[in-house]
Amino acid sequence: MARARGGRAARRAARAGSDGDATASVIRQSEWGQLHYVDRAVEPLDAEGVERIHDIAMRILEEIGIDFLHEDARRFLADAGCSIVDGGPTVRMDREFIMEMVARAPESFTITPRNPAREITIGSGRAAFGAVASAPNVSDLENGRRTGNRADFRTLLKLTQSFNAVHFNFGYPVEPVDIHASIRHLDALYDILTLTDKVAHAYSLGVERIEDAMEMVRIAGGLSWEEFEAQPRMFTNINSSSPLKHDWPMLDGAMRLAQHGQPVIVAPFTLAGAMAPITLAGAIAQQTAEALAAIALLQWIRPGVPVGYGAFTSNVDMHTGAPAFGTPEYVRAMQMSGQMARRYRLPWRASNANAANYPDAQATWETCNSLYGATSGQANFICHAAGWMEGGLTASLEKFVIDCELLQQWTHYHRPVSTEPEDLAFDAIREVGPHGHFLGAEHTQARYKTAFYSPFLSDWRNYEAWEEAGAEKTHERAHRIWKELVANYSAPAMDEGVREELEAFVQRRKDEGGAPTDF
């Protein structure tokens, strides 16, 4: 757990902590707080390597170009002096323009949800963790794997709210396909904004959805439009259609949010060997070109709008073509992405990804590798941090719990080690001497409650005691914990007038037919 820094942060943490009391009867978790990096980032590239990748990214933008499948985007870029190739979708932009636009973006920004105690900072040497998003399936040990639905969707939101280690909602943790697609975003956002008080995300899936999302976030926060636009209140994440293409719905949503001053993460999905070159240097160059192209567009439209450099480069299994995550290559790709993001002074997004089918050893090592890649590269915005499995095809309820344990551990790990005289313990060592034991020493007794990180999911009993108690495996303990958390969940407070306004909006938009489903 990161120590609260400063009076304002401390008061916020205290308020946020008290909201999470319902979990205290189930687990003893770390307090609300972001990870603060203390180590140097791991940097596999030397300065020349970074410049080589930068140069190729610039040459991609200058000589090959990026397809912008949105006429407004092309019009903006033409106005900015970029060249539209043969009147078609391809836009070429020179490096001076790109770098001038990128320089407009802030190095760090905050996003403030309806509960200001849940504000997160994106950048400034910190990481924020988001829940799993967009899984078509959901699974748990008892009921197996099933298609996403609103009941499980709500269960995952309750876990998002319960765990202090999860700082923001990403998309829908699982797709609630039992809600008709035309009105799904209305019910889903309503659930997100009432069952959690953490930062919300809007999918860039067409005009109506993104406009409705902004309106609902505004209402939930009890904000006027002026207040909503005055600072980041929500965000969207767009993916390029790699290679070298930005599609209409993503561009449209991104431009709408940017026009209202809301943050946009641009995350190319560049699997090396499939949608990007098989070499990491080439894949990162392409990722960089695709990300900066959209960032330049957004900075032209709204100078200074918060954006994030998104990194999702991984590799495929070259025997089968299956995507792989949490591989050695994935770790390196994340570290390289961090170097590129820092070169452009942009906050950056990574993911806690794995390609396993069961919350077992493989799922865990891929997760540990992904978290290592993201944090050793000092990512600021770590999506899918809890619950993601099968390369994103399933949200696992047990994995959600396991991941939160790991997020807490990584956060705790990033605390400075003290070598103050009392920590060097010379007097305690002399006092205990060669025949004693430190458990009883005053130096130990004064510190034992807080000296070490205390996990909620580890079982450190000896084998006999563990077996006697039922030989519960880690995923079985995780199963028990999520059920208890959901049973003990209590919704965060919301002003009754605000809730009614939100409900009325949802009803009105449903009456109007919601959004087109031809996306």
Added chain:
Amino acid sequence: MARARGGRAARRAARAGSDGDATASVIRQSEWGQLHYVDRAVEPLDAEGVERIHDIAMRILEEIGIDFLHEDARRFLADAGCSIVDGGPTVRMDREFIMEMVARAPESFTITPRNPAREITIGSGRAAFGAVASAPNVSDLENGRRTGNRADFRTLLKLTQSFNAVHFNFGYPVEPVDIHASIRHLDALYDILTLTDKVAHAYSLGVERIEDAMEMVRIAGGLSWEEFEAQPRMFTNINSSSPLKHDWPMLDGAMRLAQHGQPVIVAPFTLAGAMAPITLAGAIAQQTAEALAAIALLQWIRPGVPVGYGAFTSNVDMHTGAPAFGTPEYVRAMQMSGQMARRYRLPWRASNANAANYPDAQATWETCNSLYGATSGQANFICHAAGWMEGGLTASLEKFVIDCELLQQWTHYHRPVSTEPEDLAFDAIREVGPHGHFLGAEHTQARYKTAFYSPFLSDWRNYEAWEEAGAEKTHERAHRIWKELVANYSAPAMDEGVREELEAFVQRRKDEGGAPTDF
């Protein structure tokens, strides 16, 4: 897999690889080779912090002293000018003496087993991985947990030999308690030296055992005594009895091996809050004092003898007193240990430890954390790297396989990333353009066989295919793999005359009664 560097290493790797062919019918593993570090070490302490810990370690040695429970050791140290406190076991030594002795130790050394292709380098920016050692129990999925025995002992040796990721034998992977203690070392060493051709270790458990071990390693290598002593052929590891004490059997074995030029690792077992201060800085200071005390003794006896700074500082669960491994504190303790070892220009030893009872998620995250701590701190000698569980109380056959997969991944991760023009792939990106796919590109086809690390244990099929094939979990796949490896095992070649000499030695020493069992 580290690339073979230079012609001699390449030829060795080729020879060693061909020995491992029996495994090829079961798994496709990485070739024989050590991990070569390429990143900067992660260093939680600043230069002043390192000096503060050093200063406390020196003050422990100067002002408190270390108990040496061996009269020869005290006599050597008295000869060296150290002060024997009140004629008792406590020896105080000043920092000038300590640092002069430590400076005699080599920064790097090799150990050459009977198959010279299996030579390992300890130091020089490399890591070597050893098998689990000294577990009293053994477990597998089919037969559960049981007391150690020779059959399982031999099974674990066959796995040690089969996996290229395992570079050396540590102690007995599991204690073969069905062999009488007086002759156990004879049968156990015979098995180690015939079932594997990798570096062997001798327990420092009394005069006869250590002398017999040297003799057997000498015979197995077909060496004269002069040849045996000319370079490191084996090693021992001693633990202090923390706090501040070195026991007779450990000191006796260490001194005997040192006198014959064989390496000694000195690894204090300093659990913070139990045998060492609860603060990491204090625990590492005590670890350093205990390690350097024995290292100074050995360097006085035999200037330049290879030694290793051993680190085993972890924390205990302060609610129950149970030892914990693979915790955030453990990671920091390993990184700090690496800083201290580099300050003294000593190669250093870490462990791949965990405290889990089952090869599940907890076992895996604790293992990943331990490996991260050891490798981010750039440990040179990583013991218990495959198969250790329950804080060392069980050798798990499935965990052995899982760990070898992780050792391969970490080794592969430590390869430099290239940004040569062909890796930047500009032409491939232009060729594929916005409408293509890289799978068919020539740039991909020329590289797909070797571009990415290829795991032997991961299952990256989609859920439906995985379920259709039996929904085998990772530990179940590991179970199948170790059984197949044992079934396909073939013993490494040994000259018939050498084998007969080894057998005759074992028989003669058994006839003489073996070793006393009053240790």
